Amino acid sequence: MEIEHYVINETHRIQTQQLDVYPRFLFGPGPSNAHPRILQAMSMRMVGHLDPQFLALMDEIQELLRYAWQTDNRFTIPVSGTGSAAMEASLANLIEPGDKILVGVNGYFGNRMVDMAERYGAEVHQLRCPWGEVFSLEEIRQGLEKYRPAILGLVHAETSTGACQPFDGIGDLCRQYDCLLLADTVTSLGGVPLLLDAWKIDVAYSGSQKCLNCPPGIAPLTLGDRALAKLKKRKSKVANWYLDMTMLMNYWGENRTYHHTAPINMNYGLREALRIVAEEGLEARWKRHQTIAQSLWDGLAEMDLACHVAREYRLPSLTTVVIPEGVDDKAVRQRLLKEFNIEIAGGLGELSGKVWRVGLMGFNSRSASVALLLSALKIAIAGAGK
Amino acid sequence: MEIEHYVINETHRIQTQQLDVYPRFLFGPGPSNAHPRILQAMSMRMVGHLDPQFLALMDEIQELLRYAWQTDNRFTIPVSGTGSAAMEASLANLIEPGDKILVGVNGYFGNRMVDMAERYGAEVHQLRCPWGEVFSLEEIRQGLEKYRPAILGLVHAETSTGACQPFDGIGDLCRQYDCLLLADTVTSLGGVPLLLDAWKIDVAYSGSQKCLNCPPGIAPLTLGDRALAKLKKRKSKVANWYLDMTMLMNYWGENRTYHHTAPINMNYGLREALRIVAEEGLEARWKRHQTIAQSLWDGLAEMDLACHVAREYRLPSLTTVVIPEGVDDKAVRQRLLKEFNIEIAGGLGELSGKVWRVGLMGFNSRSASVALLLSALKIAIAGAGK
Numbered sequence: 080m081e082i083e084h085y086v087i088n089e090t091h092r093i094q095t096q097q098l099d100v101y102p103r104f105l106f107g108p109g110p111s112n113a114h115p116r117i118l119q120a121m122s123m124r125m126v127g128h129l130d131p132q133f134l135a136l137m138d139e140i141q142e143l144l145r146y147a148w149q150t151d152n153r154f155t156i157p158v159s160g161t162g163s164a165a166m167e168a169s170l171a172n173l174i175e176p177g178d179k180i181l182v183g184v185n186g187y188f189g190n191r192m193v194d195m196a197e198r199y200g201a202e203v204h205q206l207r208c209p210w211g212e213v214f215s216l217e218e219i220r221q222g223l224e225k226y227r228p229a230i231l232g233l234v235h236a237e238t239s240t241g242a243c244q245p246f247d248g249i250g251d252l253c254r255q256y257d258c259l260l261l262a263d264t265v266t267s268l269g270g271v272p273l274l275l276d277a278w279k280i281d282v283a284y285s286g287s288q289k290c291l292n293c294p295p296g297i298a299p300l301t302l303g304d305r306a307l308a309k310l311k312k313r314k315s316k317v318a319n320w321y322l323d324m325t326m327l328m329n330y331w332g333e334n335r336t337y338h339h340t341a342p343i344n345m346n347y348g349l350r351e352a353l354r355i356v357a358e359e360g361l362e363a364r365w366k367r368h369q370t371i372a373q374s375l376w377d378g379l380a381e382m383d384l385a386c387h388v389a390r391e392y393r394l395p396s397l398t399t400v401v402i403p404e405g406v407d408d409k410a411v412r413q414r415l416l417k418e419f420n421i422e423i424a425g426g427l428g429e430l431s432g433k434v435w436r437v438g439l440m441g442f443n444s445r446s447a448s449v450a451l452l453l454s455a456l457k458i459a460i461a462g463a464g465k
Numbered sequence: 466m467e468i469e470h471y472v473i474n475e476t477h478r479i480q481t482q483q484l485d486v487y488p489r490f491l492f493g494p495g496p497s498n499a500h501p502r503i504l505q506a507m508s509m510r511m512v513g514h515l516d517p518q519f520l521a522l523m524d525e526i527q528e529l530l531r532y533a534w535q536t537d538n539r540f541t542i543p544v545s546g547t548g549s550a551a552m553e554a555s556l557a558n559l560i561e562p563g564d565k566i567l568v569g570v571n572g573y574f575g576n577r578m579v580d581m582a583e584r585y586g587a588e589v590h591q592l593r594c595p596w597g598e599v600f601s602l603e604e605i606r607q608g609l610e611k612y613r614p615a616i617l618g619l620v621h622a623e624t625s626t627g628a629c630q631p632f633d634g635i636g637d638l639c640r641q642y643d644c645l646l647l648a649d650t651v652t653s654l655g656g657v658p659l660l661l662d663a664w665k666i667d668v669a670y671s672g673s674q675k676c677l678n679c680p681p682g683i684a685p686l687t688l689g690d691r692a693l694a695k696l697k698k699r700k701s702k703v704a705n706w707y708l709d710m711t712m713l714m715n716y717w718g719e720n721r722t723y724h725h726t727a728p729i730n731m732n733y734g735l736r737e738a739l740r741i742v743a744e745e746g747l748e749a750r751w752k753r754h755q756t757i758a759q760s761l762w763d764g765l766a767e768m769d770l771a772c773h774v775a776r777e778y779r780l781p782s783l784t785t786v787v788i789p790e791g792v793d794d795k796a797v798r799q800r801l802l803k804e805f806n807i808e809i810a811g812g813l814g815e816l817s818g819k820v821w822r823v824g825l826m827g828f829n830s831r832s833a834s835v836a837l838l839l840s841a842l843k844i845a846i847a848g849a850g851k
Contacts, residue, residue: 082752088535092529093528095740098736102510127491161726162726167705198706294730296729296730340547340549342681342682342731343496344734362473366468
């Protein structure tokens with residue numbers, strides 16, 4: 080048919096303005112503010128996903144990710160989606176129907192792991208503790224003894240609670256029980272001490288929009304030798320085409336076989352984010368996050384605001400602040416947003432209405448952020464008695 | 466443990482250069498060159514995925530997508546991944562184990578649809594015809610009669626062959642046989658006549674990096690009322706968490722419930738891409754693609770180069786050129802890339818080594834592209850006799 084003869088529906092052809100958004104201070108659980116160098120890198124012109132220039136860039140990303148995660152794992156790649164896609168990739172690839180998995184649930188993202196694992200046909204068991212607390216080595220040992228799972232899933236940095244799960248000794252236990260150790264490092268990578276190989280973590284995933292300061296849309300994943308061995312022994316196809324690492328490893332490996340079109344500019348951004356981590360160095364970066372978090376906690380204490388998580392297990396990247404009695408949760412957050420352009424978040428799940436979630440991640444982790452946030456919070460709370 | 470006491474492995478802390486890539490003319494099957502306005506939009510500062518500013522932007526994207534696709538479907542959203550993720554989303558949500566699906570396979574992406582549908586437990590039947598040809602209405606009627614599928618999947622624009630499947634009458638047939646009509650519009654959206662509602666297509670998906678000139682990493686998906694009705698009647702959870710539209714519709718709908726963190730800056734880019742489509746208008750855009758493609762085909766004919774697809778079914782956005790006997794496929798492509806910075810692609814699957822794939826998509830569809838490509842191709846072919 081000639082193009083003239085088509086009848087075009089003009090209803091949805093709306094007039095829109097050139098993109099503009101107010102600058103926000105993203106002091107919630109993520110996304111954090113994107114580093115300007117990362118936005119600049121993302122606006123670099125496109126190349127194809129099989130271009131020799133892009134293939135070289137892929138190698139650099141892999142190597143820089145290994146540094147950030149402190150792993151020698153050959154299979155260390157960014158997944159073409161957000162952090163939840165990488166979480167799902169880790170489970171979809173390692174679980175075969177009927178496999179037993181034990182998940183430590185002490186927050187919202189542990190629950191998400193359970194939901195995903197069930198969809199892939201796993202027999203899911205849960206270790207539970209109150210939101211904001213962490214599991215002891217002995218609790219984990221008992222869980223492994225009782226359930227004898229093929230996989231133990233733990234959240235290193237629970238973005239919903241601000242608790243940091245210690246990993247000392249867990250890797251050894253998992254090997255003793257012939258179990259893979261899977262870790263959610265979404266809110267720790269690049270900001271919180273994390274040594275994948277030293278801790279004998281077999282599988283880990285992360286997000287780009289937390290301590291790495293890259294926009295969301297690309298998500299690191301790594302599989303160690305023990306995880307790859309399980310993947311290679313699969314009897315069934317991975318029950319997820321897009322996230323099937325048995326195919327993707329041919330694109331990220333030597334063959335460079337096309338699977339899906341990589342998100343080119345998100346990879347530009349992630350590379351820049353990881354370069355910034357490598358320039359600063361992990362030790363300096365971890366110390367900075369710790370020092371800035373301490374000054375936030377000191378300031379909160381001066382305002383008689385309590386933190387939900389015990390000092391010992393408190394994440395430097397994400398702090399849950401107990402909402403004082405008589406203070407209107409939403410009114411405070413709305414005033415922070417409207418008057419100061421500051422975004423913090425409310426609680427999720429069982430912490431809903433009980434805490435605020437404050438994240439100072441990556442280059443947001445600096446003295447000016449703390450000073451601004453504390454001042455604005457004081458004003459907002461004073462104005463928000465119920 | 467004190468941060469000083471961690472032992473940092475410095476092996477992977479490589480030195481890298483500031484990001485730079487040679488400018489390429491992306492005249493292959495995609496990604497196409499990103500429009501500079503889109504790259505600019507993508508470098509806009511971040512806001513949160515629940516920020517009122519972002520929620521307003523989501524509404525605009527949905528509305529502009531409806532225009533581009535010519536649909537009133539309320540459920541019209543971008544999926545947080547590349548085109549293959551949107552393909553998988555369409556199948557994962559509509560297929561319940563045991564459902565019959567009939568897939569028209571006349572190229573690489575029909576095969577991909579089969580692979581994905583099998584992973585979701587469908588009973589998959591195939592209609593097959595040679596790569597580069599299309600299905601007649603009668604063939605489709607016979608297939609529906611024989612298999613009585615719940616879903617008919619067809620590729621509107623086969624990126625592997627350059628064939629454009631006509632849709633006249635298929636929608637009515639599908640309703641007659643109580644079957645959902647699913648269309649792959651990855652290489653047609655924004656460049657090739659496509660009227661979802663007029664053609665009674667129930668489900669469609671696309672990519673961002675073809676005729677829309679947005680980088681890959683975000684992918685349109687739309688579900689009409691008949692598709693939503695099937696989704697709502699599901700007895701089992703969608704077997705894919707990240708792409709579960711029963712949850713995502715609460716984020717894209719009125720509740721704005723958090724599911725996963727949307728890729729903010731990819732959404733900025735897609736919005737700009739769709740604004741550009743709305744500014745030019747679909748009719749003008751379709752005509753431009755047609756006119757420019759015709760001048761490419763005329764020029765190829767003058768060089769005695771044949772197109773693989775019959776004129777009647779030839780896509781204006783993607784042309785498969787038959788590689789003349791005695792000419793070295795790879796040598797031509799490498800010379801184009803190295804000497805002229807032009808990327809075209811080789812054939813996929815059964816067309817591997819037999820055709821080149823040339824795409825002039827979105828703002829790449831202009832006279833200068835044709836002139837450059839024809840001149841460079843002439844030189845490269847002359848130098849690449851086997």
